[in-house]
Amino acid sequence: MLKKKRNLIALGTLLLLTVATLTAFWWLPVSPLEIDSTKRLNGPSAAHWFGTDHFGRDIFGQTVMAARVSLFVGLTVALIATVLGTVTGLIAGFYQKADFVIMRIIDGMLAFPSLLLALALVAALGGSVTNIIIALSFSYWPVMTRIVRSAVLQMKSAQFIEAAKTSGVSDPVILSRYILPNVLSPIIVQGTFIFAKAILAEAALSFLGVGVEPSTPTWGNMLQEAQMYITIAPWFSIFPGIAIMMTVLSLNMLGEGVREAFDPHAKEKIKKKKGLLKTPVSAR
Amino acid sequence: MLEVNHLKTQIETNEGIVKAVDGISFRVNAGETLGIVGESGSGKSVLAHSVMQLNPKPPTFYPEGEIIYKDRNLLTLSEKELRKIRGNEIAMIFQDPMSSLNPVFKVGAQLEEAILTHQKISKKEARKRAVELLQDVGIPDAAQRMQSYPHQFSGGMRQRVLIAIALAGNPKLLIADEPTTALDVTIQAQILDLLLGLQKKYGMAIILISHDLGVISQMADRVLVMYSGRVVEEGTVNDIFHRTAMPYTWSLLRSLPRIDGGHQRLIHIEGHPPNLLAPPKGCNFAPRCPFATETCLAVDPALSPRGEGHQAACVLTKEEFNEKKKEWEAVKMEGVR
Amino acid sequence: MPEPILEIRNLEMFFPVKGKVFQKEKDFVKAVNGVNLKVNKGETLGIVGESGCGKSTLARTLVGLLEPTAGDILFEGKSILGSGRKQMHQLRKDIQMVYQDPYTSLNPRMKAGEIIAAPLKAYRMTDNLERRVKELMDRVGLKAEDYAKFPHQFSGGQRQRIGIARALALNPKLIILDEPVSALDVSIQAQVINLLEDLQKELGLTYVFIAHDLSVIKHIADQVAVMYLGKIMEVSDSESFYQDARHPYTNALLSAIPFPDPEKEKKRRRLVLGGELPSPADPPSGCVFHTRCPLAQDRCKMEIPCLEPKDENTEHLVSCFYPIHHGTPVPSENN
Numbered sequence: 001m002l003k004k005k006r007n008l009i010a011l012g013t014l015l016l017l018t019v020a021t022l023t024a025f026w027w028l029p030v031s032p033l034e035i036d037s038t039k040r041l042n043g044p045s046a047a048h049w050f051g052t053d054h055f056g057r058d059i060f061g062q063t064v065m066a067a068r069v070s071l072f073v074g075l076t077v078a079l080i081a082t083v084l085g086t087v088t089g090l091i092a093g094f095y096q097k098a099d100f101v102i103m104r105i106i107d108g109m110l111a112f113p114s115l116l117l118a119l120a121l122v123a124a125l126g127g128s129v130t131n132i133i134i135a136l137s138f139s140y141w142p143v144m145t146r147i148v149r150s151a152v153l154q155m156k157s158a159q160f161i162e163a164a165k166t167s168g169v170s171d172p173v174i175l176s177r178y179i180l181p182n183v184l185s186p187i188i189v190q191g192t193f194i195f196a197k198a199i200l201a202e203a204a205l206s207f208l209g210v211g212v213e214p215s216t217p218t219w220g221n222m223l224q225e226a227q228m229y230i231t232i233a234p235w236f237s238i239f240p241g242i243a244i245m246m247t248v249l250s251l252n253m254l255g256e257g258v259r260e261a262f263d264p265h266a267k268e269k270i271k272k273k274k275g276l277l278k279t280p281v282s283a284r
Numbered sequence: 285m286l287e288v289n290h291l292k293t294q295i296e297t298n299e300g301i302v303k304a305v306d307g308i309s310f311r312v313n314a315g316e317t318l319g320i321v322g323e324s325g326s327g328k329s330v331l332a333h334s335v336m337q338l339n340p341k342p343p344t345f346y347p348e349g350e351i352i353y354k355d356r357n358l359l360t361l362s363e364k365e366l367r368k369i370r371g372n373e374i375a376m377i378f379q380d381p382m383s384s385l386n387p388v389f390k391v392g393a394q395l396e397e398a399i400l401t402h403q404k405i406s407k408k409e410a411r412k413r414a415v416e417l418l419q420d421v422g423i424p425d426a427a428q429r430m431q432s433y434p435h436q437f438s439g440g441m442r443q444r445v446l447i448a449i450a451l452a453g454n455p456k457l458l459i460a461d462e463p464t465t466a467l468d469v470t471i472q473a474q475i476l477d478l479l480l481g482l483q484k485k486y487g488m489a490i491i492l493i494s495h496d497l498g499v500i501s502q503m504a505d506r507v508l509v510m511y512s513g514r515v516v517e518e519g520t521v522n523d524i525f526h527r528t529a530m531p532y533t534w535s536l537l538r539s540l541p542r543i544d545g546g547h548q549r550l551i552h553i554e555g556h557p558p559n560l561l562a563p564p565k566g567c568n569f570a571p572r573c574p575f576a577t578e579t580c581l582a583v584d585p586a587l588s589p590r591g592e593g594h595q596a597a598c599v600l601t602k603e604e605f606n607e608k609k610k611e612w613e614a615v616k617m618e619g620v621r
Numbered sequence: 622m623p624e625p626i627l628e629i630r631n632l633e634m635f636f637p638v639k640g641k642v643f644q645k646e647k648d649f650v651k652a653v654n655g656v657n658l659k660v661n662k663g664e665t666l667g668i669v670g671e672s673g674c675g676k677s678t679l680a681r682t683l684v685g686l687l688e689p690t691a692g693d694i695l696f697e698g699k700s701i702l703g704s705g706r707k708q709m710h711q712l713r714k715d716i717q718m719v720y721q722d723p724y725t726s727l728n729p730r731m732k733a734g735e736i737i738a739a740p741l742k743a744y745r746m747t748d749n750l751e752r753r754v755k756e757l758m759d760r761v762g763l764k765a766e767d768y769a770k771f772p773h774q775f776s777g778g779q780r781q782r783i784g785i786a787r788a789l790a791l792n793p794k795l796i797i798l799d800e801p802v803s804a805l806d807v808s809i810q811a812q813v814i815n816l817l818e819d820l821q822k823e824l825g826l827t828y829v830f831i832a833h834d835l836s837v838i839k840h841i842a843d844q845v846a847v848m849y850l851g852k853i854m855e856v857s858d859s860e861s862f863y864q865d866a867r868h869p870y871t872n873a874l875l876s877a878i879p880f881p882d883p884e885k886e887k888k889r890r891r892l893v894l895g896g897e898l899p900s901p902a903d904p905p906s907g908c909v910f911h912t913r914c915p916l917a918q919d920r921c922k923m924e925i926p927c928l929e930p931k932d933e934n935t936e937h938l939v940s941c942f943y944p945i946h947h948g949t950p951v952p953s954e955n956n
Contacts (some may be wrong), residue, residue, distance in 0.1 A: 159726035166684045166718045167740030167787060168710055181730040323806040438897050468671035468833065470894045473877035477893055495807065498879035502886050521883040537881060539811035543836040543863075544880045549818065550840060552811035556776050572808075 007257035010250040017247060021067035032061025032217065044235055051235040053225065059236060063243050066217040070199050070247070073133055073212075077198035080137035082191045085144020090175050092145065093152025103149070106142040114139035115201060122210045129212050136201055140194045147190050151183035158182075185262030192255035196248045203244055219244050285489060286312040286335070286374075286457060291349030293327075293334045296342060302560045304330040306513035307348070312457065317483065317490040319504030319521070321497060325557055327513040328493050332461045335491070336376055337366050372402050375450035379462040381442035385434040391445050392430025395452065402453030417448040420485070422478055440471035444478065451486065458483075459491045464499065476503060497540060501525055506593075509533045512558050512568040515587065519594035529596035529605060531576075532569045551616075567599070575600065575608045623661035625695075626827050627683075627795060632656045632692035634678050638902050650902045652678040653689070654851035657928065660795070660844070665821065665828040667842030667859075669835055669874065673898055675851040676831045680799045683829065684718045685709055696795070714744060717788040721800035723780035727772040733758070733783050734768035740790040757786040761816060778809035785816065795827045802837060814840060835874055839863055847871050850901055850909040853928055857937035867931055867944035869914050870894075908941070916943050 024032075036056035044051045050059035092102040109117070121135035155161065156179070164174050199219075205211035206220025207227075214221055219240040226236035293305035304327045312318050322328040333339045335351055337358060351358040353373065358366065370376075378384050386394060395414040396407070405413070411430075418426035421444040434442060443463060450458060460479065464472035476499065483490055492503050500507055500521070507524045509517040509532065517530040528534045538551040555572040558564055564571055570580040579599055587595040590602050600608065634653035652675040660666040670676045681687045683694060685701070694701050701712050717740075720726035727736055737754045741747065755765050761782040772780055781801060788796050798817070802810040818841060821828060832838050838845055839859065846856040847870065855868040866872050869892075876892045896913045899905055905912045911921040920942055928940040 159720045159722055160728045162681075162686055163718070163720055163726050163784070163787065164728070164739060165686060166713060166716075167791070168713050168743040169739055170743065173743070177731070178728050182728070323808060440897060468898075469835075469877040470671060470873055471897070473891070473893045474895070476879075496879075497807070497881040498886075501881050501883045502879035525881065525883050536807060539808050540881055541810070541814065541834075541836040541840045542881060543839060543875065543878045544882060544885060545839075550811040550814055552815050553808040554812075556778065556809070557806075 004257060006253055010253040010257065013246060013250040014254070017067050018071060021064055021071065024061070024064050024068075028058075028061045028064065030058040030061055032058050032065050034058070043233075050239040051233065053222075053233075053236055054229060059222075059239055062217045062222060063219070063239050066219045066222060066240065067243065067247070069129060069212060069216055069218040070202060070220075070244075073129065073136070073202045073218075074195045074199040074247075074251075076133050077136040077140060078191050078195035080133070081140040081144050081194050081198075082187060084137070084141040085190075086148050086180075086187055088141070089145040089148025090152055090179065093149040093156060094171070094175060094179070099149070102145065106145050109139070109142040110146070112139070114143075115204060118201060118205060119208070119210060122205060127205075127210055127212060129216070132202055132205060132211055135205075136198050140197065144187070144190055144194065147186050148183060151186050152179055155179050155182050185259065188262070189255045189259045192251050192258065196251035196255070199244065199247055199251075285314045285353070287352040288335065289350045289352070291331075291334060291351060292347050293330050293339065293344060294347060295330070295339075295344050297561075300561045303513050303563070304344075304560065305334060308508075308510075308513075308515050309349075310508055310515065310518065312489050312491060314456070315483075315487055315489055316505045317492055317503055319500040319507040320491060320493045320510060321495065321500045321507060322510030323495055323557060325512070325560065326510040327560075328510045329461055331510070332376070332459050332491065332493050335459060336370060336374060337361075338376070371398070371450075371453040371455065373453075373455060374457045374459065375453060375455035376459040376461065377443070377446050377450050377463050379465050381439055381446050381466065382434070384446055385442060387434050389433075390430065391432055391434060391437070395430070395445070395449055398449045398452040413452075414448075417451055418445070420451070420482065421445070421448045422474070423448075438471075439467055440474060443467065443475055447475075447478065447482070451482065454486065455488055457489045457491065459493070461493045462495070463492075465495070472499070479503070497525075497537065509536075512560060512563060514568060514597065516569065516598075517596045518587065519591070519596075523591065523594040527591070527594065529590040529594065529602055530598050531573045531600075531605070533596075534609070535572075535574065567597070574612060575605075623664070625659040626662040626697055627658075627660040627829070628695040629656055629658040629679075629683075630693045630695070632679070632682065632694065633690045634675070634682055634687060635690045648902055651851050651904060652901060653682065654904075655692070656848075656851075656853055658846055658853065658856065660827055660829060662794075662827055663821075663825050664843040665830050665841050667838035667845045668829065668831045668848060669833065669838055669845065670848035671833060671898060673850075673901060674848040675901070676848050677799055679848070680718065680797045680829070680831055683797050684716055685713055714791045715794045716797065717791060717793040717795075718797040718799060719781075719784050719788045719801045722804055723777050723784060724772075724804075726784055727780055729772055732769050732771055733763070733775070736772070736783055737786045737790055740787060744791060746791075753790075754786075757789055760789065760820070761786045762812075776809075777805050778812060781805060781813055782816070785813075785820070789820070789824075792824075793826070795829070798828055798830045800832055801830075803833065810837070817841065834878075836878055847874065850899065850904050852909055853938075853940065854910065855937075855939050855941075856928070857934075861934055861937045865937070867937070867939040867946075868941050869916050869943075869945060870910050872945055873913075910941075916945070918943065 034057060039052050039056040042052045050063060053059055053062070088102055092099045117139040118135040121138060122131055125131040125134065161174060161178055164178050202211060202218065203220035203223065206218050207224045209224060211220050212218050222240040223237055229236050288311070289309050291305055291308050292303070295302045295304050308331060310318070320328045320331065330339060334346070346359055353369065358369065392414055395417060396410045399410045399413050414430060415426045418429060423429050423441060423444055437445065464475050467475060479490065480503070492500070494500055504521050506520050507518070508515045509524065509530065511532050517524060517533050524533060525537070528537065535551070535553045539553055541550060553572050558568055558571070566581040566583055567585055570576040573580065583599060585597045585599045587597045590596050598605065632653055633655055635649040635651050638648040638650055656679060658666065668676050668679065678687065682689045689702065696712065696716065704712065734754050737757055738750055741750060741753065755768065758765065758767060763779065763782055763786065772783070775783065802813050805813060814837065820826060830838065830841055842859050844856065845859055845862040847854045847868065849870055855866065855871045866875055873892045873894045880886045880889065892915065894913050899912055907923050908921040908926050911917040914921065926940045926942050928938045930937060931939045931944045
C-alpha cells in the first residue's frame with residue numbers, strides 16, 4: 001500500500017500535522033496565545049507566516065494548535081463510531097432476530113440528517129469537546145453498523161463459516177476469528193471516512209457557534225471569528241480553511257488507499273484499467 | 285481449413301511471463317471435430333481464445349507463430365478485419381452461459397442483433413431467422429421464448445441460446461470452450477447431441493475443448509492432449525484412447541473413475557502440474573511420470589511420429605513404452621497379490 | 622448383519638418461498654421430501670443427483686446446519702434432532718463434513734495449522750495441539766512446513782486435504798462428503814479419492830458421499846441412492862445398482878455419462894432425457910419424474926409410487942410403477 005505515492009503523501013501529511021501540533025509549544029517561534037494589540041489583522045510576514053488575527057495573535061501558531069482539538073475529535077469519534085458500529089453490525093448481521101430490532105433503530109437514526117442530529121444534541125448537552133464527541137459519534141455509528149452488517153451478511157453464507165459451525169466452533173469465536181478479519185477492510189475504510197467527516201462536522205458546528213467553547217482554538221472557531229473580517233483580512237479564514245481541506249483530503253486518500261490494498265477486486269479493476277489483467281491466472 | 289503453426293501465447297503477470305501456449309501446431313479439417321483435452325492450467329482455453337484473438341492485448345502477446353485461415357494469418361489482421369471473421373467464419377461458445385448473455389436485454393433481441401451484424405437483411409427477416417435458429421437449437425415455443433430474459437432460462441437453455449447466437453453468422457468453424465462443464469449430466473447429454481446434429485446440418489468444423497475425457501471420446505474425431513502449454517500427444521480418437529503413446533495420457537486414463545470399469549482402486553498421478561512461470565528443465569511431465577529416467581529430466585522431447593497422424597512428445601519409442609507399460613502392470617499385479 | 626450407524630426417517634426440509642404481497646398461504650420449496658435412508662457402520666453411502674435435487678440440503682440437515690421440517694435422524698440409534706444445544710455440541714463431534722469448494726471452505730485469514738486446530742480448540746482438546754495437528758497433516762499427505770501457510774498458497778487438491786484434516790481432527794465416526802472432488806482436476810481427483818479410501822480403511826470411518834457423478838460413486842460407494850426433486854428414486858447396494866438399475870431416471874443418468882472409450886461409446890445405446898428439471902417449488906403431481914420419463918403412463922401422473930423392492934433382492938428399492946427389467950432394451954429418445 002505504501003508503494004503508492006498518493007498514499008505516502010497522505011500519510012506523511014497527517015503524521016507531520018500530528019507531530020507538529022503535539023510538540024507545538026517547544027518549537028513555535030511566537031506563542032499563538034500572545035495578544036499584541038499593535039499588530040491586529042496584519043497580513044502574512046516573516047514574523048507571522050500566516051498573518052495575525054483581530055487580537056494580534058499569530059494565525060500560523062493558532063492553525064497548528066487548533067489541529068490538536070480537530071484531530072482529537074476526529075480520531076475519537078472515528079474510534080467510538082467504529083467500535084459501536086462494528087459490534088452492532090456484527091450482531092445484526094449474524095443473528096436474524098437481533099437484526100430486526102437493531103436495524104429499525106438504525107433506520108430511524110439514519111432518517112435524521114447527521115449534522116442536524118449533532119446540532120440538536122449539542123444544543124441540549126451544551127458545547128464542549130466531550131459533548132461534540134458524543135454527538136458526532138452518535139450520529140455516525142449507524143452508518144458503520146449498516147456497512148458492517150451488509151459485509152457480515154455476505155460473509156455469513158461462506159462455506160468456511162458453515163465448516164466452522166460443523167466443527168463446533170462457538171458463535172463468539174466465529175464472529176471474532178472468522179467473520180471480523182474478513183470484513184476488516186470496509187471497516188477501516190469507513191473509519192477513515194468518519195475521521196474526515198468528523199473533522200468537517202466539528203468545524204461546521206464550531207462555525208455555527210454551537211461547537212467547542214470559543215476560547216479553545218479549533219479550525220471551526222477560527223473560521224467563525226474570521227468570517228467578519230473576510231474582506232479586510234482574507235488570510236484569517238484562508239489558512240484554517242486550507243488546513244481543514246488538507247487534512248480531510250489526506251484522510252480520504254488514505255481511506256481509498258486502504259480499500260485498494262485490501263480489496264482484490266479493486267486491484268483487478270486498476271490493472272484492468274491499465275490493461276494488465278483480464279482473468280486471474282488461478283481462475284483458468 | 286485452419287492451420288496453426290508453432291503458436292506461442294504469453295501472458296505478462298506481476299510474477300513474470302506465463303508461457304500459456306508454448307509452440308503449438310495443429311490443423312482443423314473442414315467438417316471434423318478436433319478435441320482439445322487438458323487439465324486446468326494446461327493452456328487449452330488460452331489456445332482457443334488465441335485462435336479468435338480474444339485474449340486481451342496486453343498483457344497477452346504472441347511472440348511467435350501463425351494462425352492461417354483461408355490463406356490469411358489471423359495474427360497480422362487488424363481489429364476491424366478480425367471482427368469480420370469472428371462470428372461469420374469462426375464462432376465461439378463458452379463455459380458459463382449466464383455471463384455470456386446480457387441480462388437486461390431479451391433473448392430474441394440479442395439473437396436478432398447477432399444476425400443483423402452478420403447479414404444484410406431486414407429486421408423482419410432477421411426476426412424470422414431468429415425464431416428458426418431457436419427452433420434449430422431445440423428451444424420449445426421458440427416464438428414466445430424470444431420475449432424472455434436470460435434469467436428466465438435454465439443453464440441448459442441458455443447454452444442453447446448461445447449456440448443459436450454463435451450460429452447466426454453461419455460459421456465454418458465453431459470453437460466450444462468447455463460448453464457443458466457447468467451443466468448437469470442429463471443436460472450435458474442433450475447439448476452434446478445437439479452439437480452433433482447441428483454439425484451435420486450446418487457442415488461446420490468444431491474445436492471442442494474439455495477436461496472430460498469421456499466427452500472427448502464421444503465427440504471428437506481427432507484429439508490434442510495438452511499439458512502445461514504444450515501438445516504432448518496428437519492423434520485420432522482411437523490412437524489416443526486405445527494406442528496411447530504418451531505416459532501423461534496413459535496415466536490420465538488410468539486415474540479416471542469409470543462407469544464402464546470395475547470397482548478397483550484408481551491409479552493416481554503423483555504431484556501437481558508444473559508452475560508455468562518456472563517450468564521444469566526437461567520434459568514438463570517428467571517429475572510426475574512413472575517411467576521417467578535421468579534423460580527425461582534433462583531432455584525436452586519434441587513431438588515425434590508414432591503412426592499415421594499420431595504423434596507423441598516422449599523420449600520413449602512406441603516399443604519401449606509398451607515394454608514399460610507391461611512391466612508396470614506386472615509390478616502392480618504383484619502388489620495386488 | 623451390519624448395523625446401521627445412521628438412519629434417516631421420513632426426513633422433510635421445506636423452505637418457505639416469499640409469497641406475493643396479498644397471498645396469505647405460503648409456498649414451499651420441498652428441497653427434501655420424505656427421505657428414508659440407512660448407512661451401515663464402516664460403509665459408504667453414495668447419494669447422486671443433479672443440481673437442485675436436494676442432496677446438499679440433506680447433507681446440511683445431517684450435520685445440524687439446518688433444522689428439518691419433519692422426520693427424524695438417528696445416529697447410533699439415538700435421535701440427534703431437537704436435542705439441546707449442549708448435547709448437539711457433543712453429537713457434532715462424531716459427525717463431520719468435507720465441503721465441495723476448496724477455495725471458499727477455508728478461512729482465507731487463517732493459517733493451515735490454525736484451520737485444522739479450530740475444531741480441537743472448540744472442544745478444548747488443546748493438549749499437544751501442535752503435535753496433533755501435525756499428525757493430521759501428515760496423515761492427509763501435507764508437509765509439516767505447510768503448517769504456517771495461508772490457504773491461497775496451496776493448490777486446490779492440497780486445500781481439499783486441509784479440509785479433510787479438519788474433518789478428521791475430532792476423530793469422528795461419520796463424515797459427510799459434499800462433492801469433495803468435483804472442483805478438482807482429474808489427476809488430483811484420483812489422489813483425493815484414494816486418500817479418502819485409505820482413511821476409511823485405517824480409521825473405520827463411515828461416509829456419506831454426495832456427488833453428481835455416478836462414476837466417482839462407483840469407485841467409492843457400497844450403497845447408492847439416487848435423488849430427484851427431493852425424493853429418493855432408487856437405492857441399492859452398489860453391485861446391483863450398476864448392473865441392474867431399475868429406475869428410468871437412474872438409467873438415463875448412467876447413459877448420460879460418456880465412456881472414455883471411443884469404441885464402446887460408438888456401440889452404445891443411449892437414453893437421452895428430454896426437458897429440464899421442474900421447479901422444486903411446484904413439483905409435478907404423481908411421480909415427480911413423469912414429466913421427463915420416456916416410460917411414463919397415465920398412472921404416473923396421478924399416483925405417487927413408493928420406494929419398494931421390485932424383485933427378490935429386498936435391499937434394492939425402486940420408486941417406480943414401471944421399472945426397467947434387466948435385459949429389455951432401453952427405449953431411445955435419440956432423434
